[in-house]
Amino acid sequence: MKPLFALMILTLATLVTGCQSMGMTEQATLRGTGDLGLVVERAAGSVLVIDHSEHEILGRVTGLGDLSHASVVYSRDARYGYVFGRDGGLTKVDLLTQTIDKRVIQSGNSIGGAISQDGEYVAVSNYEPGGVNVFDSDTLELVMEIPAEYTNAEGQPAQSKTVGLVDAPGNRFVFSLFDANEIWTVDMLTSPPEVSRFDAGKAPYDGLITPDGRYYIAGLFGEDGLSMLDLWQPEQGVTTILPGYGKGEKRLPVYKMPHLEGWAIADGTAFVPAVGHHQVLVADMESWELVDRIPVHGQPVFVMASPDSRQIWVSFAHPRNDVIQVLDSRTHEIIRTLEPGKSVLHMEFTPRGEEVWVSARDSNRITVYNTRTLEKVATLDAKSPSGIFFTNRAHALGL
Incomplete structure (x- = not known):
């Protein structure tokens, strides 16, 4: 065999072997992200990448800073999770490589965020300094700063804490100003983005958007009731719903604010946590009138409907936060009281609702x-777990 011909044969064999090897490697690592998610490990500054089909922890990503009140949104392709840390950190996590793709410190104290309808922008809600910062979702470069400026009771200029930040149809962001008693919208389709301001009730502490994207509703810490903005008709301004729901009742100390993001809608009614009361409020969604009060174990933090709306799962504030109660959405009766562990912080339903994952911080599981069946099917060890966020959130408004 001539040397040149032998060299060509050897080169061809090497290329074929290399292609086969590459194909095997890609096949071993190639997978979708539809059944993945992130679990926040609050005290460790890390997140777990999990597979909820297999009840499996795939890996841990560290170095995410203060995650004491962290939340997550996802890119449109559900490959990247954007983690909002309490220390102002915004971290883009790659679920497939289980690494940090990019990270910026964008404020001194932040609390949550959102990704725009088109997936182009990530917005972060800040306490210090008060306002919202908007970033390019690919590069995490700053696109826009929105200082939450207002005039305080002393007539001095100030910046408010911002809370309840959600995405809305029309590539808008909506958020509340805790100190200024206002709701703001930001239209990212205009150039420059247009900010609109609306008067709200006293001390809005969190916000949500209805699944159809029409109503933005802010819970109020300073009064009994909620503020609602109709995003189809914003010119009508903010209206108050469920006013005076605690009238005649003694308000209890509030150790942890309720979270409205996971509120429950079932059979034309809304199930809402009552601030300072051991109750879940039930409102008719046509009239927005109070139709029932459900006595529960403690002060609700999360009130969440299963994807089929048949069940309402409720978690509670300290010191009665070691249980979960499951309610029937039709009868409003308590079906079961479960004990997942000490200091239950978060619940997350699998996309089709066959299972729910519950974190218990002080039990590390x-x-x-x-x-x-309401029976336990699996447990996973985690370091002070709090928020659980599955990738199906990539395709839902307001999450």
Whole structure:
């Protein structure tokens, strides 16, 4: 065999072997992200990448800073999770490589964020300095600063804490100003983005958007009731719903603010946590009138409907935060009281609702329940777990 011909044969064999090897490697690592998610490890400054189909922890990503009140949104392709840390950190996590793609410190104290309808922008809600910062979702370069400026009771200029930041149809962001008693919208389709301001009730502490994207509703800490803005008709301004729901009742100390993001809608009614009361409020969604009060174990933090709306799962504030109660959405009766562990912080339903994952911070574990039998099906070890966020959130408004 001539040397040149032999060299060509050897080169061809090497290329074929290399292609086969590359194909095997890609096949071993290639996967979708539809059944993945992130679990926040609050005290460790890390997140777990999990597979909720297999009840498996795939990896841990460290170095995310203060995650004491962290939340997550996802890119449109559900490959990247954007983690909002309490220390002002915004971290873009790659779920497939289980690494930090990019990270910026964008404020001194932040609390949550959102990704725009088109996936181009990530917005972060800040306490210090008060306002919202908007970033390019690919590069995390700053696109826009929105200082939450207002005039305080002393007539002096100030910046308010911003809370309840959500995405809305029309590539808008909506958020509340805790100190200024206002709701603002930001239209990212105009150039420059247009900011609109609306008067709200006293001390809005969190916000949500209805699944159809029409109503933005802010819970109020300073009064009994909620502020609602109709995003189809914003010119009508903010209206108050469920006013005076605690009238005649003694308000209890509030150790942890309720979270409205996971509020429940079932059979034309809304199930809302009552601030300072051991109750879940039930409102008719046509009239927005109070139709029932459900006595529960403690002060609700999360009131969440299963994807089929048959069950309402409720978690509670300290010191009664070691249980979960499951309610029937039709009868409003308590079906079961579960004990997932000490200091239950968060719940997350699998996309089709066959299971729910529950974090128990002080027990260092996640418990998975079957929603039909209400029996435990799996437990996973985690370091002070708090928020659980599955990638199906990439395709839902306001999450």
